Amino acid sequence: MRGNPYLPSLAKIIKTREETPDTMTFRLEIEGSGGLEFTPGQFVEVSAFGYGEAPFSISSSPLERGFIEITVRRVGNVTRALFSMGEGGVVGVRGPFGRGWPIEEMKGQNLLMIGGGIGIAPLRPLIEYVIAHRNDFGDVMLLYGARTPKDIVYKEELERWRDHIDVRLTVDVGDETWRGRTGVVTVLLDDVEVDPRETYSVQCGPPIMIYFVTKRLVEMGFTSDRILFSLERLMKCGMGFCGHCMIGGKYVCRDGPVFKYSEVEGLLEPALVR
């Protein structure tokens, strides 16, 4: 990290890929370093100069050193600015920040990954890592739910991942082309048979998904130290200073964003909310 942690490194948008009508993956080449050394699950603060800064999970493989990627849904000023900049645009990058997935601890175990909507972004680097080190893990399953078939991101990757891990999809609302499951992502848990004592569950998605999936995982027999999730809060600084992401004495930006349920279930403020 350079001297002043508020000063971003400059990065060029070298490639964009439209994932859905409102979601795009941006490939960023950082001046000097290209990519970043990071743990899957960590995030960066990305600046659109003149519009501000916002936190994004790094969504590219940690094995890729020439660039990083972020997957962005157009919902605010910063994201709108990123969309209009497109390829060739210059942005700022600070980070990586926070604590990612505990990969070493999960080795030798089965993984049950659950993603909702764009919440699959912080799972993508983990999935790429797991596939590159496939023998280090047991059975690996990805359950992914999107609102409609049009809202499914990483369509190419999902096809490729199927060769290495068990990928199951559902959409809240199907269309004329959809032949798969419909319903929220918890419906996929109905058919899952895993040994909760030898499996880590790993989730990221909207708060309401994490709330209900966690409830379900507890019913399935998962102990709270095997239920992992990445939490969303407003993270302005990334360093535990600005205060916005605090949950009862913990900072999501610094102590998370990846938490075990056991680490937050006792907090005074509820970490999981509908």
Added chain:
Amino acid sequence: MGKFVVITKEDFNELLERLLGTYQVIAPVEREGRTSLSYVSDPAEINMEYRGTTLLPPKRFFFPEVEVLFTYRVAEGRVELYDKLEEVKGTRRVLLGVRPCDIKSLEILDKVLIGEYKDPYYAARRDGTIIVGLTCNEPDEYCFCAFTGSGPWASGGFDLLMTDLGDRYLVEIGSDRGERLVNLNLDLFKAASGDEVEERDRLLKRVEAEIRKQGLPDLTKVYEAFVKNFDAELWLEYGRRCLACGKCNYVCPTCRCFDVYDEPSLDRGGGKRVRVWDSCHFLSFTRVAGGKVFRSERPSRVKQRIYHKYCYGVDEIGEIECVGCGRCIKVCPAGIDIREAAKRVVEL
């Protein structure tokens, strides 16, 4: 026991003249009947006899209410950044006349802002500022530092600590930097007698006894009571009373939450990245992209500040983050009294 020296009030004026020649001096200044910390250029502006606390705490001289972090220029697809930290690095100041409670608040901010990560703007200003404290001879009705372990004595965090003994000041030396300052002006100081040190003890004991009349619990040890009563009825009551104006955050010496935004120039060819003080009482404080607000109910926001002071602070830095200055009580338009809240929680 630290080292003590004495300076007459007349010689203290001479010391101020000398300091003004070398440093920027921040000191208590009386304006319209209220005392504020302010930059001074003339010893005559300074009011060392103010009662209780200054209107605002010293944090704004280390962590200003508005701070430009850097500026940028955008031209032909290129961006250039200009770090504002460089301008902060040359800081050479004396902060004069700050109370033990406020000295403690700076020690708390140090633990928060200079840890695993370091806030370089804050740290540079801290490094470049000599702290010359001033103990209280007369607390005001809002002061409760004796219950938060942050006054009327100061156990550290100062370079020099003065006590008004009438025609002279007793000065405790708290650091090498403080000692150097004394040595450079040795002609103005005398060694202190045991009687003078005892006189300070008597003074501060009287101040402490005055504050203790309020009969509050030991607020450094209320963690468990707060944990137990997170869902207590009284928070709904405070939630109904709170106007969510954020004044308590602004006058609090340890509140340091901030927002960051960009301020582009009109031609959008450049701009500034700015941080400003923020308030956990605002609805926007926990709003994430997409619109979800995590603390949408007002009691949850009232609790956030108070729990951060007496509970989360212990998790965060190992001690409470309230120094008992009473400023939040003084300014609250709804009459919310954090002392009373803490006392009620303990008595539940």
